[in-house]
Amino acid sequence: MLKGVFRVEIPVIKRVLERNEMVAEEVRRILDDSSTVMLNFIGGPGAGKTTLLEATIRMLPDYKVAVIEGDITTTTDSERIKKLNVPVVQIETEGSCHLESLWVKRALEKIDLRDVDFVFVENVGNLVCPTEFDLGEHAKIGVLSVTEGDDKPRKYPLLFRLAKAVLLTKVDMLPYFNFNEDRFLSDIRKIKDIPVFKVNSLTGDGIANWVEWLRSFR
Amino acid sequence: MLKGVFRVEIPVIKRVLERNEMVAEEVRRILDDSSTVMLNFIGGPGAGKTTLLEATIRMLPDYKVAVIEGDITTTTDSERIKKLNVPVVQIETEGSCHLESLWVKRALEKIDLRDVDFVFVENVGNLVCPTEFDLGEHAKIGVLSVTEGDDKPRKYPLLFRLAKAVLLTKVDMLPYFNFNEDRFLSDIRKIKDIPVFKVNSLTGDGIANWVEWLRSFR
Numbered sequence: 001m002l003k004g005v006f007r008v009e010i011p012v013i014k015r016v017l018e019r020n021e022m023v024a025e026e027v028r029r030i031l032d033d034s035s036t037v038m039l040n041f042i043g044g045p046g047a048g049k050t051t052l053l054e055a056t057i058r059m060l061p062d063y064k065v066a067v068i069e070g071d072i073t074t075t076t077d078s079e080r081i082k083k084l085n086v087p088v089v090q091i092e093t094e095g096s097c098h099l100e101s102l103w104v105k106r107a108l109e110k111i112d113l114r115d116v117d118f119v120f121v122e123n124v125g126n127l128v129c130p131t132e133f134d135l136g137e138h139a140k141i142g143v144l145s146v147t148e149g150d151d152k153p154r155k156y157p158l159l160f161r162l163a164k165a166v167l168l169t170k171v172d173m174l175p176y177f178n179f180n181e182d183r184f185l186s187d188i189r190k191i192k193d194i195p196v197f198k199v200n201s202l203t204g205d206g207i208a209n210w211v212e213w214l215r216s217f218r
Numbered sequence: 219m220l221k222g223v224f225r226v227e228i229p230v231i232k233r234v235l236e237r238n239e240m241v242a243e244e245v246r247r248i249l250d251d252s253s254t255v256m257l258n259f260i261g262g263p264g265a266g267k268t269t270l271l272e273a274t275i276r277m278l279p280d281y282k283v284a285v286i287e288g289d290i291t292t293t294t295d296s297e298r299i300k301k302l303n304v305p306v307v308q309i310e311t312e313g314s315c316h317l318e319s320l321w322v323k324r325a326l327e328k329i330d331l332r333d334v335d336f337v338f339v340e341n342v343g344n345l346v347c348p349t350e351f352d353l354g355e356h357a358k359i360g361v362l363s364v365t366e367g368d369d370k371p372r373k374y375p376l377l378f379r380l381a382k383a384v385l386l387t388k389v390d391m392l393p394y395f396n397f398n399e400d401r402f403l404s405d406i407r408k409i410k411d412i413p414v415f416k417v418n419s420l421t422g423d424g425i426a427n428w429v430e431w432l433r434s435f436r
Contacts, residue, residue, distance in 0.1 A: 046366025097346035128315035147365035148264025
């Protein structure tokens with residue numbers, strides 16, 4: 001078996017991760033000073049993160065929400081969120097496949113946190129690197145879609161180990177896909193006992209349960 | 219607008235990319251010496267890369283194919299490919315969200331290239347980092363699924379600029395998803411004029427056209 005032990009840049013990456021962790025602690029202090037809860041949404045491209053955020057924000061009219069959007073080059077997702085009349089800060093990562101705590105700290109400086117209950121961070125569409133970079137969030141939330149297949153807990157165990165909740169999106173597609181829901185759930189349970197919410201963000205199915213969890217988390 | 223200019227490790231990443239490029243050139247020479255064509259398949263998690271490779275290999279009984287599988291921790295995809303009786307080398311990336319040319323070079327050392335016409339590399343499920351790392355392949359192939367949405371050419375233009383062909387997978391889902399095919403295709407055309415093959419890897423629909431292109435590419 002060939003392992004990634006040939007990775008030449010590992011010591012450097014380690015230093016980057018350590019520095020990232022220090023700034024993440026600062027971010028957590030800043031958030032706690034204003035009693036703001038920050039969630040870091042992690043999922044692959046097209047898993048339905050933006051649509052989930054839209055559905056979630058609509059169900060939280062009694063809370064003040066701000067959004068940080070991580071995107072490579074475009075403002076597509078930010079434009080969608082802006083229509084909900086919540087503050088949005090876009091971080092263009094210009095080729096990076098994850099967000100880092102320093103960029104989030106700078107983004108938070110553009111938001112009046114005294115006036116914000118929740119910050120939702122939509123990370124870059126990717127299941128690997130975003131998981132490794134602590135942004136100072138209070139919880140990582142895994143976003144997986146039915147159409148991606150049921151093998152994600154086995155392939156990306158770190159995400160499920162670190163996440164405090166998992167959203168299974170596009171559940172209306174369950175009848176059309178060879179997605180073994182029992183296997184998906186039991187593979188997650190083997191890693192960690194975390195709540196899994198089945199949602200259809202377009203119709204709103206299941207969103208109420210997820211939002212209830214969110215309220216209790218705050 | 220907050221840009222990713224705060225990226226502390228950019229000079230390091232540049233050096234990593236330069237070193238990667240040098241090894242990629244070596245890999246290309248090694249492949250050319252044995253007249254082996256290598257393709258680098260890039261797509262998000264669950265875009266259907268492994269299923270596409272299975273369908274493609276079945277349609278190429280007259281060619282000798284080997285597969286390099288990039289995966290974080292599991293051998294799930296390699297096991298599937300092995301069932302087709304083609305040589306598979308697995309690269310466990312242990313947390314890296316892309317493959318690098320050095321690992322591919324080591325993987326190629328495990329394959330008797332004199333006996334191989336095509337090497338298919340299944341990169342880590344990600345649309346960002348794998349695009350930036352030249353593996354010494356003759357072509358990058360973009361793999362996008364209908365269920366991920368039609369916004370990918372706008373969000374990940376670099377992949378479409380560098381790819382020599384694009385596969386749109388899970389096309390049987392077109393009637394059930396709000397996927398604007400015209401927009402997807404015209405957004406690709408704005409970036410580069412490359413062939414786009416609509417396929418359903420499970421039923422085999424559209425696979426013949428793609429495989430025809432593959433034969434002519436060789």
